Amino acid sequence: MNNLLKSATWILIAGIGAAAIAGIALNRGEHINTLWFITAALCIYAIAYRFYAAWIAATVLMVDQTRATPAERLDNGRDFVPTNKWIVFGHHFAAIAGPGPLVGPTLAAQFGYLPGTLWILFGAVLGGCVQDMVTLFLSTRREAKSLGQMARDELGALGGTAALIGTFAIMIILIAVLGLVVVNAMKHSPWATATVSATIPIAMIVGLYMRNFRPGQVLEASALGVILLLLSVAGGGWIDHHETLRLWFDHEGLTLAWWVMAYGFAAAILPVWLLLAPRDYLSTYVKLGTITLLAVAIIMLQPTVKMPALTQFIDGTGPIFGGKLFPFVFITIACGAISGFHALIATGTTPKLLSNERDIAMIGYGGMLLESFVAIMAMMAATVLDPGVFFAINSPAGVVGKEAVEAVAKISSWGFPVTVEQMQLLASQMGEATLFARTGGAPSLAVGMASIFGSAFGESLLALWYHFAIMFEAIFILTTLDAGTRVGRFMLQDMLGNIWPKLGETSWLPSVILTSALVVSGWGYFLYIGVIDPNGGVNILWPLFGIANQMLAAIALCVATGILIKSDKFKYAWVTGLPLVWLVIITSTAAWEKIASDNIRIGFFAAAKDLEGKLAAGVLTTEKAAVAPQLMFNLQFDGWLTLFFVTLLWLIVFDMLRVCARYLAGKPVLPLTESPHSPSRLVEDWVRD
């Protein structure tokens, strides 16, 4: 009877989920409620977790709860510590959730709500969650080794090198694109700039408090910091209304870009306790709090989605970025569905905390499900806006025109009516001078969040909500930026240490300054070009980031598939093999189009050639002609970079296939590096705090 009841419940969940998906997919021409999306997402997640994740854990990976994990065997009370599964889940989720799942879906909403939503749901349950879970398992069985180390040990030197280069490259491009998002959110917005600047001294106060005033009192210090942050949002509004002070914070994009670079450099060489660690505490609390608040607000309010299911831009003519639905929706969503970066976390800190293998599904698979849900909420925040407003905020001036009248005429002609008055009213409600061409996704997400929060918790505070949302995005973008620069610095020191060992010493100041400067100039270059690009830069950098991130995911899946086959699990290799095939298809197609397309909005080389022709013919404005040579060089450089990424991807795919073919043919391959079984001594009812 009990079993029957259980089956009936799951059949009911499956039925509701299927109905919600059908409702979302088949709805045409009518406004649809966000509740449908939440229902569809929760039902799919529940079924995938209960059946697919459980099956992978039991049958494919064969997790063994009697086996001691590295956290238990190597327990040192510091980094290797067996930890309660909910705590590990919290750490893991806080580490994987960044700005990616917020920005990607916002940009992909130009295709309509449907394609992005479907990929966020199905990409996550069949691809992203599987990748995170399997890499976490493999690392747990290998003394918590990193992805790069596992690639080298199991596939060979080529795989290891590819993983290392891939990680470094993605870091540089990620930081550049995130820097651009922040710069675009602060451009000529004294309120946003003042608030974001205030987060730096606030972090330092928290850092000093934790280090010297009351050492180790993390919660006290963080509470103080969060209160100061909220005050800084209100304080930014005060500065914005102050006639002289506001000028101090009113800057061009380029000025802000130089400041962001200076900040990144300072953060990489300053001691972690002063800036990076306290900022990370604050950003984690603000991030978790805001995401929870957004979920509560959406469930309370159930706003209506105004974007159509599909827009005409699936043909590749979209204003936010060029390129057809296939493959660009998959490249753009990036982290909300599958993210190679997660494999670095799942093979880094998390396995050092895991107390029992049986929690792998909950932490690896479950953590990514929650991230996918964040992406669904970002998609809703973008699509509850009037489509006309959405496109007015996100379309670069280079596409719709610099003048407001020009822009609204163009956007209305696409069938998304919007007026200058409407945009002005919205801008003044949000406490901004203008909301036209605020590309990068952050301002439109903030408008969406402010309107949801405003309707749920008080309409009169729209401007405060807007700037709170900007602060929320900026604070963890800057955390990723400084943490990323620092990691980039360590990786570079590690690589250069092979040439000259002195450079590899992480505490030798000349090496620290040199490598930090190199990393900052790496991403600073892309940020600079992105800022001077009249088309907004995001349309170039985001696809490049998407390709790099999906490439890293493909590398992780290659390692996983190779190990499955070497462990005599050929018949289950499709679990990671199919997502791998799909990623290779979309990454290669996208890369091919970015390289070879004649369309100047898609192909890098075509765009460079077009610009060259226009420059020679003298049809560019003096302003554009001045930056044209730099843009041309950059477009060609990006083209070569894309080619490099896709070559790297294919090299590692072939290397993995070579290893598998040799193994299946009975020829010698590198042995499995799984650590031997040692029984767990943590008893079943291990002290749960």
Place this chain on the structure above:
Amino acid sequence: MHKLKAFWNIVRHLSGDDAYERYLQHYATHHQDELPLSKKAFFKQWQDEKWQGIKRCC
């Protein structure tokens, strides 16, 4: 009340607020012959180690 206390412990653990207490516990069970670090010194080392690798994602 009991649940509230449990929740507070989770928050403390998650944020690292109780890291030093855990370290002392670890010391008491595993290294009885050595003297543990002071709270300040431990916290310094704990924080520096925490930021050696990739900790944050996109």
